[in-house]
Structure formats: structure tokens, C-alpha cells
Ligand SMILES: [Zn+2]
């Protein structure tokens with residue numbers, strides 16, 4: 098599974114410069130991301146909650162959940178590229194459930210360029226790991242594909258060594274508190290010494306409550322990682 | 338879905354969907370602890386046996402294990418290969434016997450087993466079936482795997498790699514999207530993704546049994562009488578079905594009633610216990626035909642499958658389906674009627690063509706029904722590869738209105754109603770409401786505006802295929818509420834507009850090929866009360882498409898006259 102993205106990019110890199118690019122989110126002709134999808138899905142006018150990555154009004158640093166202490170605590174910051182809705186949601190679904198990992202290559206550049214302006218440069222990238230059985234079934238880990246894209250565009254090394262040892266029930270139907278508890282003991286670091294003293298971006302496709310980020314960050318901290326920044330493609334939006 | 342590679346006594350290589358199936362089968366000597374994609378297991382088996390029988394009789398088990406591991410490591414270096422010996426204690430019971438939840442002979446088991454006959458299903462489809470019956474995924478998988486063990490079904494990799502490259506086993510597509518997976522290079526098919534993903538890491542369940550092979554009394558009560566023209570064609574369809582050719586083209590005049598022509602043959606075939614597929618590329622065609630079938634074949638179970646169908650698993654030897662759904666059947670139809678073969682999205686779609694040919698049983702019959710045959714179809718007829726059946730006349734025995742070409746050097750882009758256009762539209766309106774076809778959606782609104790301004794006392798409306806208001810507007814059009822209706826593509830099937838007069842603006846535009854022009858002109862004179870009317874093609878240039886369209890219509894009339902099917 099080494100360098101999944103390098104393999105992908107070799108074949109698609111030339112396509113990047115082709116004159117006619119269509120929007121990956123809506124199929125419009127002004128690609129790779131058309132002005133209206135940029136406005137509707139990436140929401141550059143909004144801020145991101147530092148605690149959980151949720152899209153919030155710019156004057157706010159934290160969302161109300163995080164203000165009242167119900168957000169993740171192990172990360173220095175979490176940020177999300179866009180709002181988990183419409184064409185961006187469909188895009189992530191296609192990558193994940195319709196087995197089109199190659200699609201990530203279409204957004205690797207705009208996403209990387211955005212990410213490096215949001216977060217401090219770090220020693221390396223850690224993808225949220227997938228359970229071995231799930232990985233065997235699906236054939237790829239979408240978080241790892243995203244990490245490979247960032248590695249390719251920004252040159253940050255990919256750090257391995259975190260594993261998902263338990264397959265817990267789906268997070269979808271659980272409450273916030275249940276989600277956090279559901280993930281206890283799910284992740285382990287196999288080579289702790291290797292990560293000690295480093296700073297990392299922790300990569301996932303989507304975050305809702307930040308529970309997955311929190312659970313991985315916890316084992317990273319225990320292994321001596323100094324700074325952890327969560328980065329994902331999409332997150333929810335704070336209403337009101 | 339993944340499989341466990343097992344070695345049985347006498348050293349036969351097999352695979353099983355669950356570890357329990359390996360543990361509790363006394364024939365299994367050892368197995369690999371981690372499951373693998375079927376494609377890799379099959380590839381390894383081929384490498385080991387080089388096309389010979391898959392047993393290693395007389396060889397040493399340890400050597401066989403080593404050889405398998407070596408071959409698998411060649412495929413992908415990252416695999417963690419551990420051999421396990423099944424631990425069977427005499428007290429442990431097989432917790433997975435068929436018969437616990439879904440027992441052999443049990444009603445649910447029987448019902449499901451009927452539903453999967455002749456089908457080609459993805460694991461996602463099977464999971465859907467499990468959900469319908471409130472079963473666990475593994476119960477369904479186990480049930481259908483039993484058919485595989487019986488030799489009446491197969492698991493095949495959804496996308497397979499051979500010496501020539503990849504090919505999707507569901508739709509035949511060879512141009513697939515490659516990506517580096519956990520197991521090395523993998524591929525996803527982009528052509529049939531609309532009915533669920535198809536990848537090289539996944540499998541298809543291919544049931545090789547026929548639907549139901551028993552003859553049954555079929556109550557056929559047609560609510561109409563075939564016209565003389567339809568009768569002639571219907572007899573030829575029956576001859577084709579009983580004969581030796583395997584493909585035929587039914588070329589009908591627009592509005593001649595080609596569907597009904599197939600009904601008597603369908604009734605005969607169903608009575609003999611044969612299975613029939615009536616396929617069409619568009620949903621509206623299926624929804625138009627379904628009630629007619631259900632009315633004329635009362636009590637006969639008809640399966641109706643489109644992209645919107647929630648119940649994907651139905652019973653009955655008669656299937657009405659959109660062409661995409663055809664990919665879920667495997668060599669199980671004796672006869673396929675394919676309606677409107679030239680209509681989008683079927684035309685030129687290799688995937689659907691492949692699917693259609695694989696849904697047909699070897700030696701089955703394929704009849705294409707169309708008013709506008711493609712060049713490829715006509716070439717096949719000329720070469721003698723396909724039989725030609727003609728249906729040149731409408732039920733009212735009047736000739737088809739032959740389109741008139743009106744040379745107009747003005748521009749349509751400016752949507753200006755010149756005196757040339759005004760005069761002609763006024764004249765035509767005296768005979769009936771006007772249907773104006775334009776080549777581009779962007780022309781619709783400006784032309785409505787311009788026509789409204791020019792004819793303030795007329796009711797002017799318009800629509801295009803993706804118009805959200807299309808439904809209600811077409812309803813009003815059907816009721817004759819508009820004087821002028823502007824539209825882009827041909828109207829939906831089943832719409833007969835009494836007294837309608839057709840005008841095509843910019844008839845020389847490249848989107849209007851001979852097929853589109855014949856279809857648009859074919860809207861005129863369909864009903865008995867208004868069998869006349871005019872179709873006018875307005876353009877700067879006379880194109881080959883206009884010429885062909887006019888000559889096709891003239892030729893239909895000539896043939897109908899010769900056969901005595903129309904009166905002038
Ligand atoms: Zn867009």
C-alpha cells in the first residue's frame with residue numbers, strides 16, 4: 098500500500114494541465130472547482146472551529162459545543178476544507194463507497210494549497226487508520242489516499258505506526274458522548290519511539306464530532322507526539 | 338467480498354466465503370487465515386496448475402502450501418500469509434449449517450432461491466435482498482454459495498484481468514479505472530457504476546439456472562384488434578421466433594403500434610414456459626407499456642424493473658425493464674424485444690449492448706423495434722445477419738404526412754418573427770395547434786417571448802427535457818390548451834396530440850439527425866380523426882439528414898400502398 102498516491106498521480110498528472118477541466122463537484126465546465134461550488138461548498142467566508150473543525154461564523158474561534166467543553170481536547174487544532182453537503186458530500190461518497198480512490202487526485206492541488214495556509218508545517222502526516230479486515234475488503238483507506246495526495250503536493254513525509262485494532266459499531270447512530278466512549282481502546286501505536294517529539298497533521302475524510310480524531314490523537318500523545326493538527330475534507334456547519 | 342482459500346484432502350484448491358465453512362467442512366485440510374479477493378485466488382490457481390485440473394494428487398502438502406504462498410507473494414508482496422489447520426472438536430457443532438436460520442427446504446430459503454434464478458448480482462444487490470427478507474448478509478451469501486457448491490451458480494470477479502487486460506464481467510467494459518490497492522493494482526468499472534460499483538476486488542454472483550422451465554396456461558386477452566398491417570408484421574414476428582435466425586429488426590412507421598405486434602408471439606412463448614424480456618432505454622417507455630401488458634395478460638406475473646423500482650426482486654417469466662437493469666440478468670431469456678433501440682441512452686452504448694447479449698440465452702431470439710433504424714442495423718440487414726420485418730402503416734390506413742422543406746435564409750438565433758415565419762405559422766394554425774421544435778434549450782425561452790409578442794391572442798408555452806414544469810405543461814398540451822408549444826427533444830411516448838402541426842426551426846442543425854427528424858414529423862396525423870396535417874422543416878440549408886428523413890417516410894408510404902395497407 099506504499100505510495101498509493103504516487104502511483105495514481107503518475108497516470109493522471111498530465112491530465113491536470115489539460116485545457117478543459119470540469120468541476121469535480123457539479124460537472125460544470127469551470128473546473129477543477131467552479132466558482133459557485135467554491136462559494137457554496139468550501140465557504141471561504143466562514144471560519145473553522147479550532148476545537149472540532151466545524152464551520153462557524155468568522156468572529157468565532159470555537160463553536161458552542163467546544164466552548165462548553167464538549168469537544169475534542171487532545172488536538173491543537175482541527176480544520177476542514179469545506180461543508181459536508183451537496184457536491185462535496187457526493188464526491189466523498191463516490192471515493193469511499195463507489196470505489197473511486199483515483200478521484201482524490203482531482204482535488205489534491207487545491208486542497209493542499211488551502212491546507213498549508215491553514216495549519217503550521219509539521220514533521221509528517223498520519224492518516225486515521227482503518228481496521229485490517231475493512232481494509233482487506235475495500236482495498237484502500239481513503240484517509241491514506243488523502244494523506245498521499247498531501248504528501249505528493251507538499252512533500253511532507255507519511256508517518257506510519259498507528260493501527261486500528263478494533264472494529265467498533267458505526268458511529269452514525271450514536272450520541273456525542275457515546276461516540277467518544279465507543280472509540281476507547283480502538284487505536285494503538287505499534288512503534289511509539291518513532292513518533293516521539295514529532296508534530297503531525299492527522300488526516301481523515303470527514304469529521305462530525307471530532308471523536309475519531311480525538312481517539313487517534315490520544316494514542317499519539319501517549320507516544321510522545323508534541324503537536325497534533327486534525328485535517329479533513331469536510332465537516333458540519335454550526336447552525337444559527 | 339473476500340474468500341478463504343482452502344486446501345481439501347487429495348489437495349484440491351477451493352474457496353469459501355466464511356471461515357466457519359472452512360473449519361466445519363471435514364474435507365478441508367488447511368486454509369489461509371486471511372481472506373482474499375476471488376480474482377487473486379483464481380489467478381493463483383491458474384498459475385499453479387497452468388490450465389490443468391486443480392488438484393495436486395500425490396504431492397506433498399507442505400510443498401503445495403509453499404508454492405501457493407510463493408505465487409501469492411508474487412502477486413502482492415504485502416500479504417500476510419498464515420496457514421491454519423481447522424480445529425474441530427467433536428463437541429463443537431457447526432454453527433453455520435443451512436437449516437438454522439434459513440434452512441434448506443424452509444419457505445424463506447425457497448422464496449429467495451426462486452428470486453435469484455437467472456440473475457447476475459453484485460454483493461450489494463445480495464445485501465439488498467437480505468434486507469428485504471430481514472436476514473443477515475452472511476445468511477444470504479451462505480444460501481447462494483450453496484448454489485455455487487451445487488454447480489448451478491458461479492462467483493466471478495466483477496472486474497477480471499486476463500492476458501489482454503481488464504474487463505468488467507457485468508457490462509463487458511474494458512476501459513476501466515486502475516488504482517493501486519492493498520493487493521497491488523486494482524480496477525473499478527466506470528460504465529455500469531450507476532447500478533452499484535464493480536471492482537476487481539469484488540465478486541458477482543451468476544446464477545445459471547433458468548427462470549422457471551415449466552409451461553403454464555397463459556390467459557391472453559388483448560383489448561384491441563391488430564390492424565391488417567400489424568397482423569402481417571405479427572405473423573412475421575411469430576415466424577422469426579419459430580425460425581432459425583437469431584436477430585430481427587422490426588422497422589415500423591411512427592405511430593403504427595409496434596409494441597402490440599409482439600404480444601401474440603409473447604403469449605405463445607410464455608405458454609411454452611419461455612422467458613421474455615421487453616427492454617427499452619427510457620423509463621417512460623416501460624411505464625407506458627407496463628399497464629398494457631398487465632391488462633392484456635391478466636393474472637400473469639409481470640416484473641417491472643426500472644431505476645426507480647424499489648422492489649428489485651420479483652417473479653415471473655415476463656420482464657419489462659430499462660436497459661440498465663438488464664445487467665442484472667445472466668443468460669436467462671429466450672426472447673428479448675428491445676424497443677426504441679436508437680434512443681438515448683442505448684444507442685452506441687457498448688456496455689448495455691454487451692449486457693443485452695449476455696442476458697439472452699445461447700440460441701435465444703433478439704428483436705429490435707424501431708421507427709428509425711441505425712445505420713449499423715440497416716447494414717446488418719443488408720448483409721443478411723438480421724431479418725427485416727416491416728410495419729409501414731398506421732391503424733387509420735392513411736399515409737404518413739411527408740415533411741415539407743421551407744428554405745429560410747433568416748437567422749433563428751435572433752428569434753425574430755419575420756413576415757416569412759409569421760405567414761407560415763398563421764396558415765398552419767388554421768389546421769391545428771403548432772408544435773415548434775428548436776435544436777437548443779437556449780432558444781426555447783426567447784422564442785416563446787417573441788411568439789407571444791407576435792401573436793398576443795394566442796396561448797404560447799414551451800418546455801425542454803429537464804424543465805421542472807414539463808409534466809403539467811405536457812398535460813395541458815395534451816388537452817389542446819396551447820396554440821403554439823416550443824420544445825427541444827422529441828416528446829415523451831404515449832402522447833398523441835390530435836390535429837397537431839409540426840414545425841422544425843433550424844432543421845439543418847447538427848443535433849437533428851434523420852432519426853430525430855422522422856420522430857418529430859411522426860407526431861403529425863396519428864389519430865383517426867386527424868390523420869392529415871403537416872410537418873415543415875425550416876432551415877437555410879438542405880442537409881443529408883433532411884433528405885434521408887423525407888425519403889424514409891416516402892418509402893414507408895410506397896411500401897404500405899404496394900401492400901394495400903393504406904388508401905390515398
Ligand atoms: Zn461546481
Ligand SMILES: [Zn+2]
Pocket residue numbers: 146147148149150151159160161162163164168
Ligand atoms: Zn467545535
Ligand SMILES: [Zn+2]
Pocket residue numbers: 505506507508509510526527528529530535688
Ligand atoms: Zn461494468
